[in-house]
Amino acid sequence: MAVLVVQHVAEEGPYEIGSALAAAGLGLRVCRVWAGDPLPEDLSGAEALVVLGGPMSGYSDYGFPTRTAELGLLRAALDAQVPVLGVCLGAQLLAVAAGGTARPGTGIQVGWGPVRMGSAAAGDPLFAGVPERLRVLHWHGDTMDLPAEAVALASCDRYPVQAFRVGAAAWGLQFHLEVDAAAVGAFARAFPEDAAAAPDGLCEDAHEESAALAPYRDQVLGRFAALVTGRAGHTSTRTFFTPMAATWEERFAADGPRYAAAVARMGLDEGRTVLDLGCGTGRALPALRAAVGDKGLVLGMDVTPAMLDAAARHGRGDLAALLLADARRLPLSAGAVDGIFSAGLVNHLPEPAPALAEWARVTDAGGALLLFHPSGRAERAARHGRPLDPDDLLAETNLRSALEVAGWRLAHYDDAPQHFLARAVRVG
Template sequence: MIQIVEHAPQEGPYAIGTALEAAGLPMRVCRAWAGDRVPEMVDDLVGLVVMGGPMAAYDDFPSRTAELALLRAALEAEIPVLGVCLGAQLLAVAAGGTAKRGNGAQIGWSDVRMSAAAPVDPLFATVPDRLRVLHWHSDTMDLPAEAALLASCDSYPVQAFRIGRSAWGLQFHLEVDEAAVEAFARAFPEEAATAPGLLESAPAELAALARHRDDVCKRFAAFVAGRAEQTATRAFFTRRAATWESRFADDGPRYAAAVERMGLLPGQRVLDLGCGTGLALPALRAQVGETGVVVGVDLTPAMLTAAMREGRDTQAQLLLADAARLPLPTGAVHGVFNAGLINHVRDPAAALREWARVTAPEGVLLLFHPSGRAERAARHGRPLDPDDPMAEEHLRPALRAAGWHLDRYEDAPHHFLARAIRGHE
């Protein structure tokens, strides 16, 4: 779901919404101007768009606190964000910057200059060095140190920027079409009067802008769509990372007992895929010894941060990566451990093939969960799923097709364990 936050009825997503719809991405609109409640959590979001409005990001308007909290949660979970005008200023504040009054109002059509970072940016890579856009603001912002400036002009140096790898702010209104320009002028006639010829020149200005406007909006939509699976996983686990260790600390001995069944040797290399806070990492280190290599892989930065708080980075190398697309050479490891991960990957068969690719012949795969399948189903108040990929009738042929031989399968009341051996090519 893409969450759109609006602050004024005339300041909708326009071309942004068109691109998101064309990409098949469902949208949900929070009309803060009408009193809609800003969502408190990002668990179901794959993207967030925060639009402009007449209020100031440094003033305490009714939805400001909730919006900043939503933006901070989106940044932590690396949910793609696009902030426009007021939305860009709020994004800067959420990331640790400040919003402030500008040097007079900037309203009407004028150029912005792309920075050296723009040609390698996922959204701005094809935008020309100068782009003529619609401005409608009198506030600006100071960016946090880690932000990448993408566009500027003399009177307002911060015109476009990126925070991290997936959040963008646009001070100008790239999203507009003729209907938007007319709506802005009707809503703010005194401001429109300071830009003579604003409406009359709109068709020609928009004709020149349209190709670049649509390209940036389509790139954002494609970015959101391409990362949707990863974003959903990160959104779900980020909020839970802070309490994950305390919730499952009692499972430590079960993880250790499961790792013991892998039969790894000193000096070997092993992965813990979807390691979370790293409950299995001490046991894996004990098996391969000081000369071995242990790598904990997780897709959620907050989980790896929690693992570091627990000191697990002293027992293993921690790697931020997609477990279904590992940045490792073929045959790099002797063992793969994962606890419950296969139920969270989009394509279990493809994941099993990827894990086989990085595992040397005769290497071991251990799929583990500290609860049996029936126990988990009962806990969630549902019957056993006949399509569960962990059911033996599904798992055995899937493993065989991926290059594994299942040599042990235990679906016990209080644990699940499947052990497989990597075959020879």
């Protein structure tokens, strides 16, 4: 896994963005569109998306053959809540992808100058603690209008939109926070006419200006890198499932009776509280609601927002409380539920053992855990062209041991061609 970096010209590289990501243990996959590198069709394998600056226009395809494809990647990242950092041109493209506009400005703004932090910056995950006035490198002539849901973070007199956030994980920076003195020199050599329009001292003062900027630059970029690493498990899951969410229900509509039969094996009583972990579009929620009745409580949790949106469109929000949550860190108190249903989730967890322990924590003594899949292990292995793996967690011996360590007792195991079903009971 690596961070996908879209680079439009040789001189506008990731610079200190790359340093911050590397310090966090993240690799870079640089797509040099200026050199003819093909732009990926999707975000598979990408922990985050960084779109850099360039002399093209965010509002026109003229001289910018990858613009439409880049907007598609940005929209996909926003849909899946993949962390995004857009710089200069990249910020303009992010604004457009989010529903705003990019447009020509009144002239080029080049050189070191201040930006003002808005009130929202104080609570922003990246910009909290940055001084109210910060001197940065400007090098742009276009500007943008933000969509209504964007949060403005920084402005200046010439072009008010200088930094913004869309959602919880996408930031646009009109200025060049990533630069050091070497980067300023590279910019000046590449764009001498622009550099000539800058006030005196653009390059002469670059060491001094970039040194003064460095503590805040490192803070903001370091926080972005930490956010990327902290979301790594979520990101891979969301990039996999988000594109399929809209058609997931239709693709697997025939599985409904199998889900209902699996839920019946839980032995839930009316009035109980049950949790569907990794609920997806909510195929099990009708059966879970029927099992606990009107007086019971059904919770549906998933880490992919698009799946929960699809569940709501199919009316599952009327059957259960739909919650965006990490299956490894549940927002529930100890013993809060009487049973957990989970279909196909364990296979997607990078570390299943801590998750099983977390599920035991929130389940009352004697409560049931039902692990289910509408096809057996052998059928799934054959479908992917591989033999059964003896180290597979869902193999009976492995699963029994993992459950016991986590606080469960395996009560029933059935790995049949037409389904996989394991029922465990909370010990204690």
